[in-house]
Amino acid sequence: VSKCRRMRGAKIPPGPKGWPLVGNALELASSNSTSIIRIFHQWAQEYGPITQINIMGAKQVILSDEKIANELFVKRGNRYSGRGAPHAVEYISMNQSVGFRPKDEGWRRQRNLMRSAVSITSINKYQSLMDDEATFTLHALLQSLSSFDNVFLRYAYSVLTTSMLGFSIRSESDPYIRENEDFTSEIMKAFRPDCFPSNLFPFLKYMPHWLVPSLRTMERLRVQYAEQMWSMRRKIETSVKDGSAMDSIYKHFLLTRGDYAVTEEESVHTFQGMIDGGTRSPHNNLLVFLFLMMEYPEWQRKLQKEVDQVVGKDRMPNYEDISNLPTVRAIVKEGVRYRSIVAEMGVSHCLETDDVYNGYFFEKGTVFHATFASILMDKETYPDGELFNPARWLEPTYPTYKEPLSVYPNCRNFAAFGYGRRACPGVDFAERSLVILVAKLGWAVNIRWPLNQNGNEARETLEYEPVPAPRPMKFGCSIEARDPARVGVIQRVAERLNTE
Numbered sequence: 129v130s131k132c133r134r135m136r137g138a139k140i141p142p143g144p145k146g147w148p149l150v151g152n153a154l155e156l157a158s159s160n161s162t163s164i165i166r167i168f169h170q171w172a173q174e175y176g177p178i179t180q181i182n183i184m185g186a187k188q189v190i191l192s193d194e195k196i197a198n199e200l201f202v203k204r205g206n207r208y209s210g211r212g213a214p215h216a217v218e219y220i221s222m223n224q225s226v227g228f229r230p231k232d233e234g235w236r237r238q239r240n241l242m243r244s245a246v247s248i249t250s251i252n253k254y255q256s257l258m259d260d261e262a263t264f265t266l267h268a269l270l271q272s273l274s275s276f277d278n279v280f281l282r283y284a285y286s287v288l289t290t291s292m293l294g295f296s297i298r299s300e301s302d303p304y305i306r307e308n309e310d311f312t313s314e315i316m317k318a319f320r321p322d323c324f325p326s327n328l329f330p331f332l333k334y335m336p337h338w339l340v341p342s343l344r345t346m347e348r349l350r351v352q353y354a355e356q357m358w359s360m361r362r363k364i365e366t367s368v369k370d371g372s373a374m375d376s377i378y379k380h381f382l383l384t385r386g387d388y389a390v391t392e393e394e395s396v397h398t399f400q401g402m403i404d405g406g407t408r409s410p411h412n413n414l415l416v417f418l419f420l421m422m423e424y425p426e427w428q429r430k431l432q433k434e435v436d437q438v439v440g441k442d443r444m445p446n447y448e449d450i451s452n453l454p455t456v457r458a459i460v461k462e463g464v465r466y467r468s469i470v471a472e473m474g475v476s477h478c479l480e481t482d483d484v485y486n487g488y489f490f491e492k493g494t495v496f497h498a499t500f501a502s503i504l505m506d507k508e509t510y511p512d513g514e515l516f517n518p519a520r521w522l523e524p525t526y527p528t529y530k531e532p533l534s535v536y537p538n539c540r541n542f543a544a545f546g547y548g549r550r551a552c553p554g555v556d557f558a559e560r561s562l563v564i565l566v567a568k569l570g571w572a573v574n575i576r577w578p579l580n581q582n583g584n585e586a587r588e589t590l591e592y593e594p595v596p597a598p599r600p601m602k603f604g605c606s607i608e609a610r611d612p613a614r615v616g617v618i619q620r621v622a623e624r625l626n627t628e
Protein backbone atom coordinates (compact mmCIF):
# COMPACT_ATOMS: atom_id res chain seq x y z
CA VAL A 129 0.00 0.00 0.00
CA SER A 130 2.81 2.43 0.90
CA LYS A 131 4.50 1.79 -2.44
CA CYS A 132 1.17 2.43 -4.11
CA ARG A 133 0.81 5.73 -2.30
CA ARG A 134 4.29 6.68 -3.47
CA MET A 135 3.04 6.06 -6.99
CA ARG A 136 0.40 8.78 -6.51
CA GLY A 137 -2.60 6.73 -5.53
CA ALA A 138 -2.43 4.23 -8.38
CA LYS A 139 -4.70 1.20 -7.92
CA ILE A 140 -3.89 -2.50 -7.78
CA PRO A 141 -5.25 -4.13 -10.98
CA PRO A 142 -8.31 -6.36 -10.61
CA GLY A 143 -7.95 -10.12 -10.43
CA PRO A 144 -9.12 -13.30 -8.71
CA LYS A 145 -8.85 -13.09 -4.94
CA GLY A 146 -6.79 -16.19 -4.17
CA TRP A 147 -5.87 -17.53 -0.72
CA PRO A 148 -3.84 -16.08 2.12
CA LEU A 149 -0.08 -16.64 1.60
CA VAL A 150 -0.34 -18.87 -1.49
CA GLY A 151 -2.46 -16.43 -3.53
CA ASN A 152 -3.65 -18.08 -6.77
CA ALA A 153 -0.98 -20.80 -6.68
CA LEU A 154 -3.46 -23.56 -5.90
CA GLU A 155 -5.55 -22.89 -9.03
CA LEU A 156 -2.39 -23.19 -11.18
CA ALA A 157 -0.37 -25.79 -9.29
CA SER A 158 -1.87 -28.81 -11.00
CA SER A 159 -2.43 -27.28 -14.41
CA ASN A 160 -0.63 -28.10 -17.64
CA SER A 161 -0.21 -25.46 -20.35
CA THR A 162 -3.56 -26.16 -22.00
CA SER A 163 -5.50 -25.61 -18.83
CA ILE A 164 -3.35 -22.59 -17.88
CA ILE A 165 -4.36 -20.99 -21.21
CA ARG A 166 -8.02 -21.69 -20.41
CA ILE A 167 -7.76 -20.35 -16.87
CA PHE A 168 -5.93 -17.20 -18.05
CA HIS A 169 -8.54 -16.66 -20.75
CA GLN A 170 -11.38 -17.02 -18.25
CA TRP A 171 -9.76 -14.62 -15.79
CA ALA A 172 -9.18 -12.10 -18.61
CA GLN A 173 -12.85 -12.27 -19.54
CA GLU A 174 -13.94 -11.83 -15.96
CA TYR A 175 -11.51 -9.12 -14.82
CA GLY A 176 -10.62 -7.30 -18.06
CA PRO A 177 -7.56 -6.75 -20.27
CA ILE A 178 -5.26 -6.25 -17.29
CA THR A 179 -5.74 -8.96 -14.70
CA GLN A 180 -3.36 -9.40 -11.81
CA ILE A 181 -2.79 -12.64 -9.96
CA ASN A 182 -0.50 -13.54 -7.11
CA ILE A 183 1.58 -16.69 -6.83
CA MET A 184 3.02 -17.10 -3.34
CA GLY A 185 3.38 -13.31 -3.11
CA ALA A 186 4.90 -12.91 -6.61
CA LYS A 187 2.74 -10.76 -8.89
CA GLN A 188 1.77 -11.88 -12.39
CA VAL A 189 -0.32 -9.91 -14.87
CA ILE A 190 -2.36 -11.35 -17.71
CA LEU A 191 -2.69 -8.99 -20.69
CA SER A 192 -5.34 -9.82 -23.27
CA ASP A 193 -5.32 -6.66 -25.40
CA GLU A 194 -2.72 -6.10 -28.12
CA LYS A 195 -2.65 -2.31 -27.74
CA ILE A 196 -1.83 -2.59 -24.05
CA ALA A 197 0.80 -5.27 -24.74
CA ASN A 198 2.37 -2.89 -27.28
CA GLU A 199 2.27 0.10 -24.93
CA LEU A 200 4.03 -1.84 -22.21
CA PHE A 201 6.35 -4.26 -24.04
CA VAL A 202 7.27 -1.98 -26.94
CA LYS A 203 6.84 1.67 -25.90
CA ARG A 204 8.04 1.00 -22.36
CA GLY A 205 10.33 -1.80 -23.51
CA ASN A 206 13.24 -0.49 -21.42
CA ARG A 207 11.29 -1.55 -18.33
CA TYR A 208 9.25 -4.52 -19.55
CA SER A 209 11.84 -6.74 -21.24
CA GLY A 210 13.03 -8.98 -18.43
CA ARG A 211 12.01 -12.63 -18.69
CA GLY A 212 11.12 -13.96 -15.26
CA ALA A 213 11.52 -17.57 -16.38
CA PRO A 214 10.58 -20.24 -13.83
CA HIS A 215 13.32 -21.40 -11.46
CA ALA A 216 13.84 -24.81 -13.14
CA VAL A 217 14.29 -23.17 -16.57
CA GLU A 218 16.85 -20.68 -15.28
CA TYR A 219 18.72 -23.42 -13.43
CA ILE A 220 18.93 -25.89 -16.32
CA SER A 221 19.94 -23.21 -18.82
CA MET A 222 22.43 -21.74 -16.32
CA ASN A 223 20.86 -18.32 -16.85
CA GLN A 224 22.76 -18.16 -20.15
CA SER A 225 20.00 -19.02 -22.60
CA VAL A 226 19.15 -16.02 -24.76
CA GLY A 227 15.45 -16.83 -24.58
CA PHE A 228 15.16 -17.27 -20.85
CA ARG A 229 17.78 -15.12 -19.21
CA PRO A 230 17.07 -11.65 -17.80
CA LYS A 231 17.64 -8.60 -19.99
CA ASP A 232 21.26 -8.14 -18.96
CA GLU A 233 24.48 -7.27 -20.78
CA GLY A 234 25.09 -10.89 -21.73
CA TRP A 235 21.63 -11.10 -23.29
CA ARG A 236 22.39 -7.94 -25.33
CA ARG A 237 25.62 -9.47 -26.61
CA GLN A 238 23.78 -12.64 -27.57
CA ARG A 239 21.00 -10.73 -29.34
CA ASN A 240 23.64 -8.88 -31.38
CA LEU A 241 25.15 -12.17 -32.46
CA MET A 242 21.70 -13.52 -33.39
CA ARG A 243 20.77 -10.36 -35.28
CA SER A 244 23.89 -10.63 -37.33
CA ALA A 245 23.41 -14.41 -37.84
CA VAL A 246 19.85 -14.05 -39.11
CA SER A 247 20.70 -11.09 -41.32
CA ILE A 248 23.61 -12.98 -42.94
CA THR A 249 21.14 -15.77 -43.81
CA SER A 250 19.19 -13.30 -45.96
CA ILE A 251 22.00 -13.15 -48.53
CA ASN A 252 21.43 -15.14 -51.70
CA LYS A 253 23.87 -17.93 -50.83
CA TYR A 254 21.91 -18.85 -47.69
CA GLN A 255 18.48 -18.31 -49.24
CA SER A 256 19.54 -20.67 -51.97
CA LEU A 257 20.61 -23.29 -49.37
CA MET A 258 17.21 -22.93 -47.75
CA ASP A 259 15.57 -23.35 -51.12
CA ASP A 260 17.53 -26.56 -51.71
CA GLU A 261 16.38 -27.87 -48.34
CA ALA A 262 12.78 -27.18 -49.37
CA THR A 263 13.33 -29.07 -52.63
CA PHE A 264 14.78 -32.06 -50.76
CA THR A 265 11.76 -31.95 -48.51
CA LEU A 266 9.36 -32.04 -51.42
CA HIS A 267 11.31 -34.89 -52.97
CA ALA A 268 11.31 -36.85 -49.68
CA LEU A 269 7.60 -36.20 -49.23
CA LEU A 270 6.81 -37.59 -52.67
CA GLN A 271 8.79 -40.74 -51.81
CA SER A 272 6.85 -41.25 -48.59
CA LEU A 273 3.61 -39.31 -48.59
CA SER A 274 2.34 -40.53 -45.24
CA SER A 275 5.55 -39.49 -43.42
CA PHE A 276 4.73 -35.79 -43.66
CA ASP A 277 5.22 -35.20 -39.93
CA ASN A 278 8.79 -36.51 -39.91
CA VAL A 279 9.61 -35.01 -43.29
CA PHE A 280 8.64 -31.57 -41.97
CA LEU A 281 10.54 -32.14 -38.75
CA ARG A 282 13.69 -32.86 -40.75
CA TYR A 283 13.12 -29.66 -42.74
CA ALA A 284 12.68 -27.55 -39.59
CA TYR A 285 16.02 -28.83 -38.29
CA SER A 286 18.00 -29.03 -41.47
CA VAL A 287 17.11 -25.57 -42.67
CA LEU A 288 18.70 -24.24 -39.48
CA THR A 289 21.64 -26.63 -39.22
CA THR A 290 22.63 -26.04 -42.86
CA SER A 291 22.92 -22.30 -42.51
CA MET A 292 23.82 -21.93 -38.83
CA LEU A 293 25.99 -25.00 -38.18
CA GLY A 294 27.15 -26.06 -41.64
CA PHE A 295 25.63 -29.52 -42.05
CA SER A 296 22.47 -30.77 -43.68
CA ILE A 297 20.45 -33.52 -42.00
CA ARG A 298 19.23 -36.04 -44.53
CA SER A 299 17.05 -38.27 -42.37
CA GLU A 300 14.52 -37.61 -39.66
CA SER A 301 16.01 -40.49 -37.66
CA ASP A 302 19.39 -38.72 -37.54
CA PRO A 303 20.68 -38.86 -33.93
CA TYR A 304 21.04 -35.05 -33.87
CA ILE A 305 17.29 -34.64 -34.29
CA ARG A 306 16.39 -37.48 -31.95
CA GLU A 307 18.68 -36.25 -29.16
CA ASN A 308 17.47 -32.65 -29.46
CA GLU A 309 13.83 -33.69 -29.60
CA ASP A 310 14.06 -36.00 -26.59
CA PHE A 311 15.93 -33.40 -24.65
CA THR A 312 13.53 -30.57 -25.62
CA SER A 313 10.50 -32.56 -24.47
CA GLU A 314 12.19 -33.08 -21.12
CA ILE A 315 13.25 -29.48 -20.80
CA MET A 316 9.77 -28.19 -21.70
CA LYS A 317 8.58 -29.79 -18.50
CA ALA A 318 10.83 -27.32 -16.69
CA PHE A 319 8.02 -24.79 -17.16
CA ARG A 320 5.55 -26.95 -15.29
CA PRO A 321 4.93 -26.33 -11.64
CA ASP A 322 3.69 -29.90 -11.17
CA CYS A 323 7.01 -31.41 -12.42
CA PHE A 324 9.25 -28.81 -10.77
CA PRO A 325 7.59 -27.54 -7.60
CA SER A 326 10.43 -25.06 -6.99
CA ASN A 327 8.82 -23.03 -9.81
CA LEU A 328 5.97 -22.29 -7.43
CA PHE A 329 7.54 -22.69 -4.02
CA PRO A 330 10.84 -20.74 -4.07
CA PHE A 331 11.99 -22.03 -0.66
CA LEU A 332 12.49 -25.47 -2.26
CA LYS A 333 15.48 -24.25 -4.25
CA TYR A 334 17.47 -23.88 -1.03
CA MET A 335 16.85 -27.50 0.00
CA PRO A 336 19.60 -30.12 -0.42
CA HIS A 337 19.33 -31.96 -3.76
CA TRP A 338 19.15 -35.39 -2.10
CA LEU A 339 15.93 -34.34 -0.40
CA VAL A 340 14.09 -33.02 -3.45
CA PRO A 341 14.04 -35.38 -6.48
CA SER A 342 13.07 -32.58 -8.91
CA LEU A 343 16.27 -30.68 -7.97
CA ARG A 344 18.30 -33.79 -8.87
CA THR A 345 16.50 -33.98 -12.22
CA MET A 346 17.33 -30.31 -12.82
CA GLU A 347 21.01 -30.93 -12.21
CA ARG A 348 21.04 -33.95 -14.56
CA LEU A 349 19.38 -31.89 -17.32
CA ARG A 350 21.78 -28.98 -16.76
CA VAL A 351 24.82 -31.22 -17.23
CA GLN A 352 23.29 -32.86 -20.31
CA TYR A 353 22.40 -29.49 -21.85
CA ALA A 354 25.92 -28.12 -21.38
CA GLU A 355 27.51 -31.26 -22.83
CA GLN A 356 25.24 -31.13 -25.91
CA MET A 357 26.23 -27.53 -26.72
CA TRP A 358 29.93 -27.86 -26.08
CA SER A 359 30.31 -31.07 -28.06
CA MET A 360 28.75 -29.31 -31.08
CA ARG A 361 31.14 -26.41 -30.59
CA ARG A 362 34.17 -28.75 -30.45
CA LYS A 363 33.01 -30.54 -33.60
CA ILE A 364 32.63 -27.31 -35.57
CA GLU A 365 35.92 -25.88 -34.29
CA THR A 366 37.76 -29.03 -35.37
CA SER A 367 36.22 -28.98 -38.84
CA VAL A 368 37.04 -25.29 -39.28
CA LYS A 369 40.65 -25.98 -38.27
CA ASP A 370 41.08 -28.97 -40.58
CA GLY A 371 39.38 -27.13 -43.44
CA SER A 372 36.47 -29.58 -43.83
CA ALA A 373 33.79 -27.18 -42.48
CA MET A 374 31.07 -26.08 -44.90
CA ASP A 375 30.24 -22.38 -44.96
CA SER A 376 27.92 -21.53 -42.07
CA ILE A 377 27.19 -18.77 -39.61
CA TYR A 378 29.03 -20.69 -36.86
CA LYS A 379 32.13 -20.96 -39.05
CA HIS A 380 31.84 -17.29 -39.97
CA PHE A 381 31.55 -16.46 -36.27
CA LEU A 382 34.66 -18.46 -35.35
CA LEU A 383 36.64 -16.88 -38.15
CA THR A 384 35.57 -13.34 -37.22
CA ARG A 385 35.46 -13.98 -33.47
CA GLY A 386 36.94 -10.60 -32.65
CA ASP A 387 33.93 -8.80 -34.13
CA TYR A 388 31.60 -10.20 -31.46
CA ALA A 389 31.52 -9.25 -27.80
CA VAL A 390 29.88 -12.46 -26.51
CA THR A 391 31.80 -14.69 -24.10
CA GLU A 392 32.59 -18.26 -25.21
CA GLU A 393 29.79 -19.60 -23.02
CA GLU A 394 27.29 -17.05 -24.34
CA SER A 395 28.16 -17.89 -27.93
CA VAL A 396 27.63 -21.60 -27.37
CA HIS A 397 24.25 -20.87 -25.80
CA THR A 398 23.29 -18.53 -28.64
CA PHE A 399 23.71 -21.17 -31.34
CA GLN A 400 21.91 -23.78 -29.24
CA GLY A 401 19.20 -21.18 -28.53
CA MET A 402 18.52 -20.81 -32.24
CA ILE A 403 18.03 -24.57 -32.62
CA ASP A 404 15.88 -24.74 -29.46
CA GLY A 405 13.80 -21.69 -30.38
CA GLY A 406 13.75 -22.23 -34.12
CA THR A 407 12.69 -25.81 -34.84
CA ARG A 408 9.53 -26.54 -32.91
CA SER A 409 7.37 -23.61 -34.02
CA PRO A 410 8.08 -23.87 -37.76
CA HIS A 411 7.49 -27.64 -37.61
CA ASN A 412 4.18 -27.05 -35.85
CA ASN A 413 3.23 -24.40 -38.35
CA LEU A 414 3.88 -26.71 -41.30
CA LEU A 415 1.65 -29.39 -39.77
CA VAL A 416 -1.02 -26.80 -39.12
CA PHE A 417 -0.68 -25.68 -42.76
CA LEU A 418 -1.57 -29.19 -43.99
CA PHE A 419 -4.52 -29.30 -41.66
CA LEU A 420 -5.77 -25.91 -42.81
CA MET A 421 -5.48 -26.86 -46.48
CA MET A 422 -7.79 -29.83 -45.80
CA GLU A 423 -10.18 -27.74 -43.77
CA TYR A 424 -10.21 -24.75 -46.15
CA PRO A 425 -9.85 -26.23 -49.67
CA GLU A 426 -10.81 -22.90 -51.24
CA TRP A 427 -7.54 -21.45 -49.90
CA GLN A 428 -5.60 -24.38 -51.28
CA ARG A 429 -7.06 -23.60 -54.69
CA LYS A 430 -6.10 -19.92 -54.35
CA LEU A 431 -2.59 -20.93 -53.30
CA GLN A 432 -2.17 -23.24 -56.30
CA LYS A 433 -3.63 -20.67 -58.67
CA GLU A 434 -1.25 -17.95 -57.55
CA VAL A 435 1.84 -20.16 -57.71
CA ASP A 436 0.87 -21.50 -61.14
CA GLN A 437 0.26 -17.99 -62.46
CA VAL A 438 3.60 -16.73 -61.22
CA VAL A 439 5.91 -19.63 -62.13
CA GLY A 440 3.98 -21.88 -64.55
CA LYS A 441 4.27 -25.67 -64.70
CA ASP A 442 7.83 -26.09 -65.88
CA ARG A 443 9.75 -24.90 -62.86
CA MET A 444 9.29 -24.89 -59.12
CA PRO A 445 8.80 -21.62 -57.24
CA ASN A 446 11.95 -20.47 -55.48
CA TYR A 447 13.01 -17.78 -53.03
CA GLU A 448 13.29 -15.17 -55.77
CA ASP A 449 9.53 -15.44 -56.37
CA ILE A 450 8.51 -14.53 -52.83
CA SER A 451 7.70 -10.88 -53.54
CA ASN A 452 5.25 -12.02 -56.25
CA LEU A 453 3.45 -14.48 -53.96
CA PRO A 454 1.31 -12.44 -51.52
CA THR A 455 -1.28 -15.22 -51.15
CA VAL A 456 1.43 -17.66 -50.07
CA ARG A 457 2.69 -15.13 -47.51
CA ALA A 458 -0.87 -14.45 -46.34
CA ILE A 459 -1.55 -18.17 -45.86
CA VAL A 460 1.63 -18.56 -43.83
CA LYS A 461 0.95 -15.49 -41.68
CA GLU A 462 -2.67 -16.42 -41.10
CA GLY A 463 -1.63 -19.96 -40.17
CA VAL A 464 0.69 -18.55 -37.52
CA ARG A 465 -2.06 -16.24 -36.23
CA TYR A 466 -4.76 -18.86 -36.27
CA ARG A 467 -2.72 -21.42 -34.41
CA SER A 468 0.35 -19.81 -32.91
CA ILE A 469 0.95 -22.89 -30.86
CA VAL A 470 4.45 -21.81 -30.00
CA ALA A 471 2.92 -20.10 -27.05
CA GLU A 472 -0.79 -19.50 -26.99
CA MET A 473 -0.21 -18.13 -23.55
CA GLY A 474 2.57 -15.90 -24.86
CA VAL A 475 6.13 -15.80 -23.62
CA SER A 476 6.31 -13.84 -20.39
CA HIS A 477 8.06 -10.50 -19.92
CA CYS A 478 9.23 -9.31 -16.53
CA LEU A 479 9.02 -5.72 -15.24
CA GLU A 480 12.36 -4.35 -14.07
CA THR A 481 11.23 -1.25 -12.10
CA ASP A 482 8.00 -0.15 -10.42
CA ASP A 483 5.59 1.41 -12.92
CA VAL A 484 2.14 2.97 -13.23
CA TYR A 485 -0.01 2.43 -16.31
CA ASN A 486 -3.61 3.59 -16.85
CA GLY A 487 -3.93 4.25 -13.13
CA TYR A 488 -2.66 0.79 -12.16
CA PHE A 489 0.43 0.19 -10.09
CA PHE A 490 2.79 -2.60 -11.13
CA GLU A 491 5.54 -3.72 -8.83
CA LYS A 492 9.13 -4.41 -9.97
CA GLY A 493 9.49 -8.15 -10.69
CA THR A 494 5.90 -8.59 -11.87
CA VAL A 495 5.71 -11.19 -14.65
CA PHE A 496 3.47 -10.23 -17.59
CA HIS A 497 1.79 -12.73 -19.90
CA ALA A 498 0.42 -11.37 -23.19
CA THR A 499 -1.92 -14.25 -23.97
CA PHE A 500 -1.94 -14.93 -27.70
CA ALA A 501 -5.07 -17.01 -27.36
CA SER A 502 -6.88 -13.71 -26.62
CA ILE A 503 -4.72 -11.18 -28.50
CA LEU A 504 -4.57 -12.98 -31.85
CA MET A 505 -8.35 -13.40 -31.73
CA ASP A 506 -9.11 -9.78 -30.81
CA LYS A 507 -12.42 -8.83 -32.44
CA GLU A 508 -11.40 -5.32 -33.50
CA THR A 509 -8.22 -6.33 -35.28
CA TYR A 510 -9.47 -9.71 -36.51
CA PRO A 511 -13.24 -9.27 -37.03
CA ASP A 512 -13.82 -12.93 -37.96
CA GLY A 513 -10.85 -14.14 -35.95
CA GLU A 514 -12.15 -17.62 -35.26
CA LEU A 515 -11.91 -18.36 -39.00
CA PHE A 516 -8.75 -19.07 -40.96
CA ASN A 517 -9.05 -16.19 -43.41
CA PRO A 518 -5.86 -15.12 -45.25
CA ALA A 519 -7.96 -12.49 -47.08
CA ARG A 520 -7.57 -10.29 -44.01
CA TRP A 521 -3.99 -9.67 -45.17
CA LEU A 522 -4.87 -9.29 -48.87
CA GLU A 523 -8.02 -7.18 -49.13
CA PRO A 524 -8.35 -3.48 -48.23
CA THR A 525 -11.68 -4.04 -46.46
CA TYR A 526 -9.91 -5.66 -43.49
CA PRO A 527 -8.23 -3.62 -40.73
CA THR A 528 -5.05 -5.71 -41.04
CA TYR A 529 -4.53 -5.00 -44.78
CA LYS A 530 -1.34 -3.21 -45.83
CA GLU A 531 0.17 -2.26 -49.18
CA PRO A 532 2.22 -2.85 -51.28
CA LEU A 533 1.47 -6.54 -51.70
CA SER A 534 4.99 -7.14 -52.96
CA VAL A 535 6.14 -6.48 -49.38
CA TYR A 536 3.04 -7.17 -47.24
CA PRO A 537 1.84 -9.34 -45.69
CA ASN A 538 4.98 -10.26 -43.83
CA CYS A 539 5.60 -11.32 -40.24
CA ARG A 540 7.70 -8.36 -39.08
CA ASN A 541 6.22 -6.72 -35.98
CA PHE A 542 3.49 -9.36 -35.91
CA ALA A 543 2.32 -10.00 -32.34
CA ALA A 544 2.60 -13.78 -32.84
CA PHE A 545 6.37 -13.31 -32.80
CA GLY A 546 6.32 -11.33 -29.58
CA TYR A 547 7.09 -7.77 -28.67
CA GLY A 548 9.75 -5.07 -28.54
CA ARG A 549 13.28 -5.90 -27.48
CA ARG A 550 12.38 -9.47 -26.69
CA ALA A 551 10.54 -10.12 -29.99
CA CYS A 552 11.56 -13.25 -31.87
CA PRO A 553 14.98 -12.68 -33.46
CA GLY A 554 14.27 -15.52 -35.91
CA VAL A 555 11.15 -13.98 -37.44
CA ASP A 556 12.62 -13.30 -40.90
CA PHE A 557 14.32 -16.67 -41.02
CA ALA A 558 11.13 -18.45 -39.92
CA GLU A 559 8.98 -16.60 -42.42
CA ARG A 560 11.35 -17.29 -45.31
CA SER A 561 11.63 -20.98 -44.50
CA LEU A 562 7.85 -21.39 -44.23
CA VAL A 563 7.01 -19.34 -47.33
CA ILE A 564 9.53 -21.15 -49.55
CA LEU A 565 8.25 -24.58 -48.57
CA VAL A 566 4.56 -23.65 -48.68
CA ALA A 567 5.01 -22.19 -52.19
CA LYS A 568 6.66 -25.42 -53.34
CA LEU A 569 3.96 -27.54 -51.69
CA GLY A 570 1.23 -25.50 -53.36
CA TRP A 571 2.94 -26.00 -56.70
CA ALA A 572 3.56 -29.74 -56.28
CA VAL A 573 0.80 -31.46 -54.33
CA ASN A 574 -2.90 -31.72 -53.56
CA ILE A 575 -3.77 -32.03 -49.89
CA ARG A 576 -7.04 -33.70 -48.89
CA TRP A 577 -8.80 -35.41 -46.03
CA PRO A 578 -8.14 -39.13 -46.20
CA LEU A 579 -11.19 -41.25 -47.08
CA ASN A 580 -12.63 -43.82 -44.71
CA GLN A 581 -13.83 -47.32 -45.67
CA ASN A 582 -17.15 -45.91 -46.89
CA GLY A 583 -15.43 -43.44 -49.17
CA ASN A 584 -16.32 -40.45 -46.94
CA GLU A 585 -13.83 -37.84 -45.79
CA ALA A 586 -12.30 -38.83 -42.45
CA ARG A 587 -12.39 -35.32 -40.97
CA GLU A 588 -10.72 -34.61 -37.66
CA THR A 589 -10.33 -31.67 -35.33
CA LEU A 590 -6.92 -30.28 -34.51
CA GLU A 591 -5.87 -31.26 -30.98
CA TYR A 592 -2.66 -30.47 -29.15
CA GLU A 593 -0.51 -32.45 -26.81
CA PRO A 594 -0.83 -30.98 -23.33
CA VAL A 595 2.74 -29.86 -22.70
CA PRO A 596 4.11 -26.32 -22.85
CA ALA A 597 4.59 -25.22 -26.48
CA PRO A 598 2.29 -28.07 -27.48
CA ARG A 599 2.51 -29.97 -30.74
CA PRO A 600 -0.48 -30.87 -32.89
CA MET A 601 -1.54 -34.44 -32.18
CA LYS A 602 -1.18 -36.95 -35.01
CA PHE A 603 -3.81 -36.54 -37.73
CA GLY A 604 -4.49 -38.20 -41.08
CA CYS A 605 -3.78 -36.32 -44.31
CA SER A 606 -3.84 -37.49 -47.90
CA ILE A 607 -1.15 -35.91 -50.07
CA GLU A 608 -0.69 -36.64 -53.76
CA ALA A 609 1.35 -35.13 -56.60
CA ARG A 610 -0.64 -32.72 -58.77
CA ASP A 611 0.70 -34.23 -61.99
CA PRO A 612 3.55 -36.46 -63.19
CA ALA A 613 5.29 -33.63 -65.07
CA ARG A 614 5.79 -31.72 -61.83
CA VAL A 615 7.16 -34.84 -60.14
CA GLY A 616 9.67 -35.05 -62.99
CA VAL A 617 10.78 -31.45 -62.42
CA ILE A 618 11.28 -32.09 -58.68
CA GLN A 619 13.21 -35.29 -59.31
CA ARG A 620 15.54 -33.65 -61.79
CA VAL A 621 16.34 -30.75 -59.44
CA ALA A 622 16.75 -33.05 -56.40
CA GLU A 623 19.10 -35.37 -58.33
CA ARG A 624 21.16 -32.42 -59.51
CA LEU A 625 21.44 -31.15 -55.92
CA ASN A 626 22.45 -34.59 -54.70
CA THR A 627 25.33 -34.78 -57.15
CA GLU A 628 26.57 -31.21 -56.53
Ligand code: HEM
Pocket residue numbers: 226227228239401402403405406407409410413464468470471475476477544545546547548549550551552553554555557558
Ligand atom coordinates in the same frame (compact mmCIF):
# COMPACT_ATOMS: atom_id res chain seq x y z
C1 HEM B 1 6.86 -19.78 -36.77
C2 HEM B 1 8.01 -19.64 -36.18
C3 HEM B 1 8.27 -18.90 -34.89
C4 HEM B 1 7.40 -18.29 -34.02
C5 HEM B 1 5.88 -18.20 -34.11
C6 HEM B 1 8.20 -17.71 -32.95
C7 HEM B 1 7.69 -16.99 -31.88
C8 HEM B 1 8.44 -16.47 -30.85
C9 HEM B 1 7.90 -15.74 -29.72
C10 HEM B 1 6.44 -15.45 -29.47
C11 HEM B 1 8.94 -15.39 -28.92
C12 HEM B 1 8.87 -14.60 -27.61
C13 HEM B 1 8.92 -13.12 -27.90
C14 HEM B 1 8.69 -12.21 -26.70
O1 HEM B 1 9.16 -12.52 -25.61
O2 HEM B 1 8.03 -11.18 -26.83
C15 HEM B 1 10.15 -15.90 -29.54
C16 HEM B 1 11.41 -15.76 -29.02
C17 HEM B 1 12.53 -16.33 -29.57
N1 HEM B 1 12.62 -16.97 -30.78
FE1 HEM B 1 11.10 -17.37 -32.05
N2 HEM B 1 9.51 -17.96 -33.20
C18 HEM B 1 9.61 -18.69 -34.38
C19 HEM B 1 10.78 -19.11 -35.01
C20 HEM B 1 12.05 -18.89 -34.54
C21 HEM B 1 13.27 -19.21 -35.24
C22 HEM B 1 13.34 -19.83 -36.65
C23 HEM B 1 14.31 -18.90 -34.42
C24 HEM B 1 15.81 -19.02 -34.66
C25 HEM B 1 16.39 -18.73 -35.80
C26 HEM B 1 13.74 -18.37 -33.19
C27 HEM B 1 14.47 -17.98 -32.08
C28 HEM B 1 13.93 -17.36 -30.96
C29 HEM B 1 14.72 -16.96 -29.80
C30 HEM B 1 16.20 -17.21 -29.58
C31 HEM B 1 13.83 -16.30 -28.93
C32 HEM B 1 14.16 -15.68 -27.56
C33 HEM B 1 14.46 -14.20 -27.72
C34 HEM B 1 14.73 -13.46 -26.41
O3 HEM B 1 14.25 -13.87 -25.38
O4 HEM B 1 15.41 -12.44 -26.44
N3 HEM B 1 12.37 -18.37 -33.31
N4 HEM B 1 9.82 -16.54 -30.74
